[in-house]
Amino acid sequence: MEKNRKIVGLCGSLRKGSYNAMLLKVAGGLIPEGIEFEIVAYDDIPVYNADHDLPETEERPASVTKFRESLADADAFIIASPEYNYSIPGGLKNAIDWASRGKDSPLMHKPVAVMGATQGMWGTVRMQMAFLPVFTFLNMNPVLQPEVLIAQAQNKFDADGNLNDEKTISIIQKKIENLISACKV
Ligand SMILES: Cc1cc2nc3c(=O)[nH]c(=O)nc-3n(C[C@H](O)[C@H](O)[C@H](O)COP(=O)(O)O)c2cc1C
Numbered sequence: 001m002e003k004n005r006k007i008v009g010l011c012g013s014l015r016k017g018s019y020n021a022m023l024l025k026v027a028g029g030l031i032p033e034g035i036e037f038e039i040v041a042y043d044d045i046p047v048y049n050a051d052h053d054l055p056e057t058e059e060r061p062a063s064v065t066k067f068r069e070s071l072a073d074a075d076a077f078i079i080a081s082p083e084y085n086y087s088i089p090g091g092l093k094n095a096i097d098w099a100s101r102g103k104d105s106p107l108m109h110k111p112v113a114v115m116g117a118t119q120g121m122w123g124t125v126r127m128q129m130a131f132l133p134v135f136t137f138l139n140m141n142p143v144l145q146p147e148v149l150i151a152q153a154q155n156k157f158d159a160d161g162n163l164n165d166e167k168t169i170s171i172i173q174k175k176i177e178n179l180i181s182a183c184k185v
Helices: 019-029 062-072 090-100 125-137 166-182
Strands: 006-011 036-039 076-080 111-117 148-150
Touching (some): 006 019, 006 090, 019 076, 019 148, 019 166, 062 090, 111 125, 111 166, 148 166
Parallel strands (some): 006 076, 076 111, 111 148
């Protein structure tokens, strides 16, 4: 039987009321029926330590093993993240580092779409650029176009997390279409 396709979402912000959590939810709502979507949390995993990351024996902290397993059956990823200090938030990068190691890395070779929301003016462009070398090393397939750069997010999302900007919604929709087209299955 053919496996149902699955997209996993990762959010770069852990705070309640995060605009990127709202964005990820909006993106999930635009994924066509028949494709599973799951947002995977990583807030319980420790700071990366290679002494506790033993790919050969698959010995890792239990929270990391669970995190990697949650990514394993993903056909593609959506990352919605703020920009922290012009770059990738440390917690998200740490989670990606844990998922990146070993021949069984659940990230390798898979398509990924990055999008971001900020209360500032630059729409997370520097965070998105910072991901490019990471994806290169992981041999991932970043779906670069169209760019989802949401500036002044506080004026675009309402208190219930709705995105009140038709143009942005259509850009997210197109990005998801391109991500699905990049899936091998
Ligand atoms: C540690 C830190 C660094 C930040 N650095 C940037 C930055 O470089 N560029 C930017 O546009 N916003 C920056 N911000 C502001 C965030 O974009 C803003 O707080 C955004 O709402 C966070 O996303 P969230 O709503 O999903 O939590 C920073 C915020 C924090 C907490």
